[in-house]
Every structure is written in structure tokens, then in C-alpha cells.
Amino acid sequence: MDLTAVVTGAARGIGRSVVTRLRAEGYRIVAVDVSPAVTDLAEDGRVVPIVADVTLDATPDAAIGRATAEFGRLDLLVNNAARFLRRPILDTTDDDFDALFAVNVRPTFRFTRAALPLLTETRGCIVNTASISGLIGVANQSVYAMTKGAIVQLTRQLAIEYAARGVRVNAVAPGAVDTEFMAEARAADTDPAASLAVTLSNHPIGRMSTPDEVARAIVFLASPESAGITGTILSVDGGYLAR
Numbered sequence: 001m002d003l004t005a006v007v008t009g010a011a012r013g014i015g016r017s018v019v020t021r022l023r024a025e026g027y028r029i030v031a032v033d034v035s036p037a038v039t040d041l042a043e044d045g046r047v048v049p050i051v052a053d054v055t056l057d058a059t060p061d062a063a064i065g066r067a068t069a070e071f072g073r074l075d076l077l078v079n080n081a082a083r084f085l086r087r088p089i090l091d092t093t094d095d096d097f098d099a100l101f102a103v104n105v106r107p108t109f110r111f112t113r114a115a116l117p118l119l120t121e122t123r124g125c126i127v128n129t130a131s132i133s134g135l136i137g138v139a140n141q142s143v144y145a146m147t148k149g150a151i152v153q154l155t156r157q158l159a160i161e162y163a164a165r166g167v168r169v170n171a172v173a174p175g176a177v178d179t180e181f182m183a184e185a186r187a188a189d190t191d192p193a194a195s196l197a198v199t200l201s202n203h204p205i206g207r208m209s210t211p212d213e214v215a216r217a218i219v220f221l222a223s224p225e226s227a228g229i230t231g232t233i234l235s236v237d238g239g240y241l242a243r
């Protein structure tokens with residue numbers, strides 16, 4: 001019996017690494033992304049890519065339904081798709097606020113709600129991608145940090161609500177990860193080199209994490225090796241929060 005996962009934000013960065021790691025672990029995966037690049041992941045039928053915007057009302061049921069239609073079960077949901085916004089609060093518009101919550105929070109709620117009945121049947125797992133920005137204050141990230149704080153609290157809430165039903169719910173909280181997400185944010189800074197230097201100096205290991213390092217933490221939280229862990233926010237931050 002092969003385990004089955006749904007992963008959002010799978011076309012690049014952390015989500016793509018999660019698909020690669022899960023595939024190596026023998027999972028069958030429905031990989032969801034608004035970017036057509038997600039179709040590169042289709043190889044031998046073990047990864048079913050879906051090009052879809054997670055903010056659309058139909059997407060969660062379509063993705064979860066595809067997992068059951070193709071593979072007959074669901075063991076893992078990885079809520080990972082998100083956008084970043086680094087902007088002082090006085091420059092942050094109502095539209096910025098609504099757009100970020102629409103991508104980073106509402107689909108996590110809706111995918112989770114669609115998946116929980118199936119995860120209860122398999123005593124499966126949810127792993128959310130939060131951020132250190134959801135745990136501590138970071139300047140100029142007010143709305144992004146609010147969205148990640150919401151993910152942290154949903155994780156804790158559902159861990160308790162579903163513990164007796166055998167569903168574990170955890171999150172990873174990455175620090176800076178070397179993905180296009182960060183590169184694009186830096187490119188928009190007035191001095192990208194100075195911005196990178198500040199980022200690196202905030203991480204005691206002196207570098208950003210790799211997407212694969214975050215993916216390995218996600219796979220651990222989905223595996224029987226973490227059977228005693230639920231409601232945990234696992235930092236993958238090169239020591240950022242230890243300072």
C-alpha cells in the first residue's frame with residue numbers, strides 16, 4: 001500500500017523539494033501549483049500535477065478528489081503555497097492585505113477542511129509551512145507575519161482538535177531559505193547586496209537553509225519517526241530563533 005500526499009506550491013522551491021523527497025519515500029503525490037512548471041514533475045504516474053490557483057474555490061476539492069480518484073486514499077496534506085510581502089505597514093494597502101490572506105491563509109483552511117475526513121480514515125498527517133515570521137517580530141513584514149501567525153495557530157488548534165482521531169498536525173518554521181521567493185524579495189530591495197548581508201548575519205549558521213533541508217523536516221513530521229509529535233512548530237532556521 002503506497003502512501004498518498006497532496007502538496008501545494010509544488011512547482012518550485014520548498015514545495016518542489018518536498019515532492020522529490022516524498023517520491024523517494026515511495027509516496028504518490030498530487031502536486032498543485034498555479035505555475036505550469038508543476039507539470040515537469042509528472043514522470044511515471046506517481047506524481048499527478050494540477051495547474052491551479054489555490055485561491056479558487058474549486059481547487060481544494062478538485063485536488064483532494066484527484067488524490068482519491070487516482071490513488072484511493074490520502075495520508076498527508078502539505079499546505080505550502082504562499083506569497084511574500086516585505087513592506088512597511090504605512091505603505092501596505094487593503095488590497096495587499098486581502099491578497100496575502102487570500103493566498104497564504106484561506107486555502108490552507110479550505111484544503112485542510114477538505115482533507116480532514118480522509119486523513120481521519122488513514123490516521124494521516126498535515127504539515128503546514130509557517131515561518132519564523134509567524135513566531136517573532138520581523139520589521140516590515142506585518143501582513144506576511146500575520147498570515148504565518150494564522151498558520152501557526154491553525155496548526156496548534158487542529159493538533160488538539162484531531163489528536164484523539166489519530167491525525168497529527170505540525171508545521172515547519174523556516175528562516176531564510178535559498179529559493180526564488182527570497183531572491184525576488186531581495187531584487188525588489190533598494191540595496192540587494194546589503195539586504196543579503198543582513199539576512200545572513202541574522203542566521204548563526206551564516207547561510208540560508210536549502211529547500212531540501214526544509215523538505216526533510218516536513219517529511220520527518222509526516223513519518224512514523226515523529227509519531228509522538230503533534231502541534232509542534234519545528235524551526236528550520238539555522239539558529240535564528242536561538243539568539
Ligand SMILES: NC(=O)c1ccc[n+]([C@@H]2O[C@H](COP(=O)([O-])OP(=O)(O)OC[C@H]3O[C@@H](n4cnc5c(N)ncnc54)[C@H](O)[C@@H]3O)[C@@H](O)[C@H]2O)c1
Pocket residue numbers: 008009010011012013014015032033034035052053054055080081082083103129130131132173174175176177178179180181182
Ligand atoms: N524562502 C524563504 O525564505 C521562506 C522562509 C519562511 C517561510 N517560507 C515559506 O515556505 C513556503 C514555500 O516558499 P518558497 O520559498 O519555496 O517559495 P517559492 O515562491 O519558491 O514557491 C512558492 C510556490 O507557490 C506557488 N504559488 C503561489 N501562489 C499560488 C497560488 N495562488 N496558487 C497555487 N500556487 C501558488 C508558486 O507558484 C510557487 O511555485 C511558503 O509558504 C513560504 O511562506 C519561505
